Amino acid sequence: MEHLIIPDLDPILKRYPDPNREHLIPLLQDVQEEQGYLSKESIGVISRHLEVSPAKIYGVATFYNQFRFSPLGRYHIMVCRGTACHVKGSANVLAAICSGLKIQPGETTRDGLFSLEVVACIGACGLAPLISVNGEYHAGVTPAKIKRILNSYRKREEIHANG
Amino acid sequence: MVDHFDPAQHESADTFYPEVIHPKVAHLMPESYQTQNSFFADNPSDIDATVPTILIGAGTCGLSAGAPDTRQAVENYFADSDLKPRLIDVGCIGLCSEEPIMEVQLSGKNRLIFGKVTAKKAATILKSLEAGEVNSKHCLGQHRKSGESAWDDVPFIDEHPFFRPQTRLVLEHCGVIDPDDIDEYLKRDGYQALAKALHTVTPAELCKEVELSGLRGRGGGGFLSGKKWTFALNTPADHKYMICNADEGDPGAFMDRAVIEGDPHRLIEGLILASYGIGAETAYIYIRAEYPLAIERLKTALAQATEYGLLGDDILGSGFNLHIKIKKGAGAFVCGEETALIHSIEGKRGMPRPRPPFPAVSGLHASPSVINNVETLANIPYIVREGASAFNKYGTDTSKGTKVFALSGKISRTGLVEIAMGTPLREIIEDIGGGIPNGKQYKAVQIGGPSGGCIPTQHLDIKVDYETLKTVGAMMGSGGLVVMDEDTCMVDVATFFMDFIQRESCGKCIPCREGTRTMLGILKDITRGRKSEDGVDALDRFKGIMYMDRLAQVIKDTSLCGLGQSAPNPVLSTLRWFRDEYEAHVFDRKCPAGVCPELVTYSILDDKCNGCHACATQCPSDAILGTKKNVHHIIPENCIACGACIAVCTKQAVIKE
Numbered sequence: 123m124e125h126l127i128i129p130d131l132d133p134i135l136k137r138y139p140d141p142n143r144e145h146l147i148p149l150l151q152d153v154q155e156e157q158g159y160l161s162k163e164s165i166g167v168i169s170r171h172l173e174v175s176p177a178k179i180y181g182v183a184t185f186y187n188q189f190r191f192s193p194l195g196r197y198h199i200m201v202c203r204g205t206a207c208h209v210k211g212s213a214n215v216l217a218a219i220c221s222g223l224k225i226q227p228g229e230t231t232r233d234g235l236f237s238l239e240v241v242a243c244i245g246a247c248g249l250a251p252l253i254s255v256n257g258e259y260h261a262g263v264t265p266a267k268i269k270r271i272l273n274s275y276r277k278r279e280e281i282h283a284n285g
Numbered sequence: 286m287v288d289h290f291d292p293a294q295h296e297s298a299d300t301f302y303p304e305v306i307h308p309k310v311a312h313l314m315p316e317s318y319q320t321q322n323s324f325f326a327d328n329p330s331d332i333d334a335t336v337p338t339i340l341i342g343a344g345t346c347g348l349s350a351g352a353p354d355t356r357q358a359v360e361n362y363f364a365d366s367d368l369k370p371r372l373i374d375v376g377c378i379g380l381c382s383e384e385p386i387m388e389v390q391l392s393g394k395n396r397l398i399f400g401k402v403t404a405k406k407a408a409t410i411l412k413s414l415e416a417g418e419v420n421s422k423h424c425l426g427q428h429r430k431s432g433e434s435a436w437d438d439v440p441f442i443d444e445h446p447f448f449r450p451q452t453r454l455v456l457e458h459c460g461v462i463d464p465d466d467i468d469e470y471l472k473r474d475g476y477q478a479l480a481k482a483l484h485t486v487t488p489a490e491l492c493k494e495v496e497l498s499g500l501r502g503r504g505g506g507g508f509l510s511g512k513k514w515t516f517a518l519n520t521p522a523d524h525k526y527m528i529c530n531a532d533e534g535d536p537g538a539f540m541d542r543a544v545i546e547g548d549p550h551r552l553i554e555g556l557i558l559a560s561y562g563i564g565a566e567t568a569y570i571y572i573r574a575e576y577p578l579a580i581e582r583l584k585t586a587l588a589q590a591t592e593y594g595l596l597g598d599d600i601l602g603s604g605f606n607l608h609i610k611i612k613k614g615a616g617a618f619v620c621g622e623e624t625a626l627i628h629s630i631e632g633k634r635g636m637p638r639p640r641p642p643f644p645a646v647s648g649l650h651a652s653p654s655v656i657n658n659v660e661t662l663a664n665i666p667y668i669v670r671e672g673a674s675a676f677n678k679y680g681t682d683t684s685k686g687t688k689v690f691a692l693s694g695k696i697s698r699t700g701l702v703e704i705a706m707g708t709p710l711r712e713i714i715e716d717i718g719g720g721i722p723n724g725k726q727y728k729a730v731q732i733g734g735p736s737g738g739c740i741p742t743q744h745l746d747i748k749v750d751y752e753t754l755k756t757v758g759a760m761m762g763s764g765g766l767v768v769m770d771e772d773t774c775m776v777d778v779a780t781f782f783m784d785f786i787q788r789e790s791c792g793k794c795i796p797c798r799e800g801t802r803t804m805l806g807i808l809k810d811i812t813r814g815r816k817s818e819d820g821v822d823a824l825d826r827f828k829g830i831m832y833m834d835r836l837a838q839v840i841k842d843t844s845l846c847g848l849g850q851s852a853p854n855p856v857l858s859t860l861r862w863f864r865d866e867y868e869a870h871v872f873d874r875k876c877p878a879g880v881c882p883e884l885v886t887y888s889i890l891d892d893k894c895n896g897c898h899a900c901a902t903q904c905p906s907d908a909i910l911g912t913k914k915n916v917h918h919i920i921p922e923n924c925i926a927c928g929a930c931i932a933v934c935t936k937q938a939v940i941k942e
């Protein structure tokens with residue numbers, strides 16, 4: 123992911139023309155969706171636009187689990203740690219991913235390929251345990267399947283890299 | 286308000302709404318409403334049956350189970366064929382364990398439902414169907430449809446054990462209609478309740494009717510909805526707000542998502558009615574960001590309703606205005622609490638505040654605001670259309686109507702279950718859910734999520750309603766039902782909930798913030814193994830248990846909001862029913878279910894291992910050493926106790942102690 127020095131957020135800011143506090147969370151959400159995370163620079167731009175201090179914005183953004191302050195990996199893995207998934211063994215799934223990627227939730231692998239996040243519930247509890255990779259769902263995963271799933275993305279990446 | 290309108294004197298829509306109205310909703314007259322109380326009873330007449338139609342369950346569950354691949358396979362199948370069927374993505378009928386689900390409607394025949402239609406199976410099923418044969422292995426049943434011919438030897442879907450005991454009022458349309466097409470909702474009596482209310486009923490009468498129906502909040506509190514509306518209606522103010530709580534924070538619940546994905550207009554109609562009832566001209570839907578599909582469907586539905594003049598200014602010529610905004614949540618469980626939710630909409634940290642003042646008096650932007658759950662609102666159109674007495678004939682004395690549950694965990698059939706209040710829990714688990722799979726024993730079901738409790742075997746016959754559940758230390762909650770079997774460790778479950786609550790505590794009050802952390806610490810001590818424990822820890826472990834009951838009471842009594850007040854429930858409930866499991870952990874240092882990683886060790890029996898290497902390839906943690914044809918070994922330090930090796934070893938050489 124390209125690291126932007128001064129992010130061009132104008133198209134997003136235009137959606138929220140007036141400096142109304144109610145727009146703060148939607149703005150942060152849109153910026154994160156576009157850029158993958160909230161950079162210091164983006165927070166600065168939002169701060170000027172909404173006339174809310176950066177400290178206040180960080181106060182809000184850090185309160186919510188959704189917001190990230192560092193870039194994501196190429197493949198963003200979300201592991202459901204809801205009740206249904208837990209009962210069906212998601213702790214083991216998560217442990218398998220952590221040990222397979224050698225990262226903890228909230229971190230990105232050094233090659234920038236994978237990042238890992240834990241979410242409360244994906245909402246497809248009937249097919250637990252679930253993970254999603256860049257929005258692609260995998261249902262009924264097991265620690266053993268994790269190895270295969272991770273490898274399939276690694277392979278995809280190789281094909282990608284070799285054209 | 287048009288209160289002089291008498292439907293009997295205005296038979297034709299044209300006479301009443303001259304030009305204000307979109308032609309598609311011109312029929313919206315409060316005329317005789319046909320009751321439909323049997324799910325699937327009168328099936329989709331709206332589907333044009335002259336063209337073969339294939340419907341694919343494309344809710345989040347369907348997508349997870351592979352519906353996009355199935356759709357592709359169906360498209361490929363017809364690519365070279367002369368037959369060009371219509372392909373429609375629908376919500377789901379709520380039988381998650383059978384996803385991906387495909388329905389096929391051939392002209393003149395009843396619609397068939399097929400389960401577990403993976404991309405590979407789709408062609409097989411379609412091919413045999415072209416030859417006039419129904420693949421009985423995948424066919425779940427056929428819809429009932431009057432006037433059309435039934436398939437021989439195919440059971441009706443309403444006789445399927447999953448559906449037979451259900452009463453589907455809220456889920457009536459889910460998986461049956463195309464959620465992206467408002468016309469289908471309109472054809473099935475959609476927005477008639479709205480027309481009836483706007484033209485014949487005053488807001489006060491509407492509140493009264495809802496109160497008479499006995500409808501109680503489905504979001505957890507169980508407060509009488511009509512009463513709450515009346516409070517807000519009677520509070521004078523320039524602005525009032527109606528807010529739909531679609532945050533669905535209980536991890537393990539998905540009813541609200543399924544209703545929105547399957548029948549978004551039902552929620553919108555309910556929300557407009559509620560807004561009319563309390564006199565709000567702006568409404569919000571606060572929805573989890575983790576539900577991207579539901580948000581998309583909702584946006585489409587709102588746009589269509591606005592186009593038809595069912596939203597916006599002067600709705601159906603009644604003079605009533607309403608604008609609905611969607612607000613995406615940002616992943617904080619506590620934002621499901623009313624006052625926190627309001628702060629979050631205002632763009633602040635989602636922290637609860639003391640009540641009173643209640644939101645109905647001073648809520649969003651200090652104006653009277655009513656917050657209702659998705660399912661609560663989805664009940665409203667039925668109540669208004671059919672009348673309070675049609676609704677409150679279902680249920681028990683104090684719990685009226687139906688309740689939707691999200692059934693998941695260790696159960697054969699998972700999915701969305703809507704039952705009349707008062708149905709015994711056993712019926713849900715054994716009949717609808719089909720019992721526990723793999724010949725295992727039922728242990729408990731967790732109801733009410735992180736604020737609720739578990740119900741053990743001896744109370745399986747309990748009736749599911751607000752009051753009865755409380756007698757065993759559980760609660761209705763929002764509707765998550767997670768089933769646990771003998772392989773589930775209840776201490777681990779309690780630890781799981783406490784970990785969740787501790788992370789989600791907003792930190793405003795000390796008993797909740799520090800108390801839950803201390804409780805989690807105690808539980809972690811209990812599940813800690815010998816290898817990581819020293820003498821001080823051992824003392825703490827015993828001290829902690831002595832101290833737990835008192836700590837729980839303090840947290841309950843002194844926390845500000847529902848999150849803290851109910852935080853100890855999962856611990857108290859598991860302690861009450863499964864004390865023996867706690868004791869095994871504390872005194873014997875054993876996890877009877879073999880779950881707590883530090884209390885189990887995996888090893889390989891030399892004399893049984895034939896060196897097939899299967900376990901080593903499966904181990905996600907590279908904890909198994911050994912070369913083919915030689916005995917393998919597990920390195921305890923690397924083992925994360927995931928159990929993959931035990932599952933794959935055909936020689937029973939891996940043991941867990």
Ligand SMILES: Cc1cc2nc3c(=O)[nH]c(=O)nc-3n(C[C@H](O)[C@H](O)[C@H](O)COP(=O)(O)O)c2cc1C
Nearest residue numbers: 502503504530533534621622623657658661847848
């Ligand atoms: C910590 C906490 C989380 C809650 N989460 C939700 C939720 O996700 N969805 C919901 O509808 N209600 C939730 N509630 C209940 C709401 O505060 C509120 O009572 C409900 O939305 C009112 O709607 P109802 O009367 O229609 O049930 C939660 C309450 C607490 C204390």
Ligand code: SF4
Nearest residue numbers: 791793794797846849
């Ligand atoms: S009880 Fe917990 S979640 Fe609720 S206000 Fe207090 S600290 Fe926050």
Ligand code: SF4
Nearest residue numbers: 894895897898900934
């Ligand atoms: S799977 Fe079983 S038999 Fe095969 S190597 Fe592993 S322990 Fe030995």
Ligand code: SF4
Nearest residue numbers: 904924925927928930
């Ligand atoms: S339990 Fe899991 S981590 Fe441990 S040896 Fe077996 S497969 Fe490997």
Ligand code: FES
Nearest residue numbers: 202204207245247
């Ligand atoms: S608990 Fe994992 S999807 Fe809900």
Ligand code: FES
Nearest residue numbers: 344346377381543
């Ligand atoms: S299949 Fe729709 S909720 Fe699971």
